[in-house]
Amino acid sequence: MALRKMGSLIRISTKAGLAGGTVYLYYEAGLWKGTDETIDNYEKLRKDAEVVYNANPDVKKWLEYVSSSVSSNVKPYSDAITNFRKEWLNVDLSTVSSPINGVVKPVWNKGVTWTIEAIADSPETIQRLSSTGWEKLKELSMEPQGSPPKPDSSSKSAKQ
Amino acid sequence: MPAKQVLCEDQIPSALDKCIADTIIKVGSGVVTGGALSLVLFRRRLWPITLGIGIGTGMAMANCQNKLNSTDVVRRNLERK
Numbered sequence: 001m002a003l004r005k006m007g008s009l010i011r012i013s014t015k016a017g018l019a020g021g022t023v024y025l026y027y028e029a030g031l032w033k034g035t036d037e038t039i040d041n042y043e044k045l046r047k048d049a050e051v052v053y054n055a056n057p058d059v060k061k062w063l064e065y066v067s068s069s070v071s072s073n074v075k076p077y078s079d080a081i082t083n084f085r086k087e088w089l090n091v092d093l094s095t096v097s098s099p100i101n102g103v104v105k106p107v108w109n110k111g112v113t114w115t116i117e118a119i120a121d122s123p124e125t126i127q128r129l130s131s132t133g134w135e136k137l138k139e140l141s142m143e144p145q146g147s148p149p150k151p152d153s154s155s156k157s158a159k160q
Numbered sequence: 161m162p163a164k165q166v167l168c169e170d171q172i173p174s175a176l177d178k179c180i181a182d183t184i185i186k187v188g189s190g191v192v193t194g195g196a197l198s199l200v201l202f203r204r205r206l207w208p209i210t211l212g213i214g215i216g217t218g219m220a221m222a223n224c225q226n227k228l229n230s231t232d233v234v235r236r237n238l239e240r241k
Contacts, residue, residue, distance in 0.1 A: 015200045022196040026189050035182045035223045042185050 171231040179227060183220040190216030 026032060030041035053060060080087065118125075166174055194212025202208050228234055 019197045019200045022193050026193060031185055031189050032219060035178045035227050038182050038185055038223075039178060 168232060172228070172233060175227045175231055179220070179224040182223055183217070186216040186220040186223075187213055188216070190214070 029045050031038055031045070033041070053063070190212030191209060192212075194209035197212075198205055198208040229238065
């Protein structure tokens with residue numbers, strides 16, 4: 001019973017020591033003072049951390065490994081984000097003959113013509129899409145549902 | 161070492177730059193201490209981290225206010241009132 005209480009006391013005191021140590025570290029580094037002192041103390045802390053980092057080659061190697069693995073995993077997504085415009089927003093600006101006349105007007109006009117052409121062609125487009133959709137539905141309905149798959153004559157001949 | 165002379169028109173922008181740097185450092189330190197406390201003492205709850213963020217932001221705001229009120233322009237306006 002007494003051992004158990006002592007064990008819990010030791011556990012609580014180590015946890016409190018760790019937490020209090022973090023708070024005290026920041027207080028001692030002087031990061032909770034006025035503006036100018038904070039910035040100067042932060043620079044000092046950063047230089048000390050750099051010294052420690054450079055003095056331990058193992059720590060340096062491990063941190064470089066971690067950063068390289070993280071960057072290699074993140075690279076495809078970061079590339080996609082940086083190349084978003086090239087990949088997804090390919091705007092055809094071939095109508096712009098010279099930038100002196102501006103970019104907005106020719107692009108706007110092109111958009112207007114595209115819209116009006118789409119509206120004019122809409123009956124044919126709708127007819128084409130509906131006919132292809134109807135054909136697909138017919139194909140799906142022709143397949144027998146729930147019946148076991150018929151054995152292929154080609155697979156039988158392959159086995160023989 | 162004498163303090164670097166800041167031009168009158170650069171006082172407020174430099175004060176704002178220092179404010180932003182101070183805010184980032186203080187909020188970051190609040191997050192770290194709150195995270196350490198939450199991990200070690202408070203069974204991985206979120207409230208110590210939010211408390212740390214709040215304390216850091218409050219300290220940074222007080223410092224910012226002090227810094228901006230000490231610039232010549234603002235001080236003259238306050239004295240006039």
